[in-house]
Amino acid sequence: MGAEEALDRVYASSSDPESQQELYNGWATSYERDLRDSGYATPARLADLLAEHLSPGDDPILDFGCGTGMSGKAMAHAGFTTIDGADLSPGMLEQAKLSGAYRQLWELTAGELDVTPGAYRAVVACGVISAGAAPASALPLVATAVAPGDLLVFSFNDHTLEDADYMAALTGVLDDGFEEVDAEHGVHIAARESTSTIFVLRRTR
Numbered sequence: 001m002g003a004e005e006a007l008d009r010v011y012a013s014s015s016d017p018e019s020q021q022e023l024y025n026g027w028a029t030s031y032e033r034d035l036r037d038s039g040y041a042t043p044a045r046l047a048d049l050l051a052e053h054l055s056p057g058d059d060p061i062l063d064f065g066c067g068t069g070m071s072g073k074a075m076a077h078a079g080f081t082t083i084d085g086a087d088l089s090p091g092m093l094e095q096a097k098l099s100g101a102y103r104q105l106w107e108l109t110a111g112e113l114d115v116t117p118g119a120y121r122a123v124v125a126c127g128v129i130s131a132g133a134a135p136a137s138a139l140p141l142v143a144t145a146v147a148p149g150d151l152l153v154f155s156f157n158d159h160t161l162e163d164a165d166y167m168a169a170l171t172g173v174l175d176d177g178f179e180e181v182d183a184e185h186g187v188h189i190a191a192r193e194s195t196s197t198i199f200v201l202r203r204t205r
Contacts, residue, residue, distance in 0.1 A: 032068045039190025042155050046126050046198050047074035058082045059121040064142050065128025067092045069099030076101045118147035125154040136169040143173050152201040157188050177205040
């Protein structure tokens with residue numbers, strides 16, 4: 001499946017975990033090439049913004065919905081050396097293993113995240129909590145893994161920014177112990193002229 005066909009399927013798909021797993025398993029081997037050729041800019045933008053708020057080094061980071069490892073490689077390139085990844089798709093995780101960016105990887109179970117708050121200085125979700133991917137309920141789920149003083153960093157593409165459910169989830173997280181410390185809007189996928197906003201939140205309580 002080519003990049004345009006795959007992206008059309010993503011944006012048209014539901015957030016049902018089984019459907020998502022089937023879609024991404026089938027796309028895994030060409031996913032990174034397709035997105036790179038389409039000008040997928042969000043991983044590098046997120047890594048650069050993270051580095052402005054957390055000094056690059058060996059502080060542990062969780063890459064939630066890591067896919068094939070594009071976000072992990074971008075964070076490694078920015079100087080982060082201790083990155084764990086988790087994803088619903090075994091096919092994607094097989095590709096992520098080949099990236100060399102991760103300390104460890106594991107397969108997620110939909111609706112669950114067994115992570116002790118404070119285990120990671122930052123929890124990152126790059127391009128994963130969005131229309132056509134993880135549901136809005138994934139945002140408060142991921143937030144449970146963040147301890148006071150630590151960061152939650154994620155991107156919402158333009159489709160997601162227009163979705164009331166996702167924006168309500170963001171408001172709910174902010175009302176439940178987080179503050180927004182940064183938000184940067186820019187290119188998401190250049191070939192589609194799409195944009196995304198990267199949010200940096202810090203848990204305050």
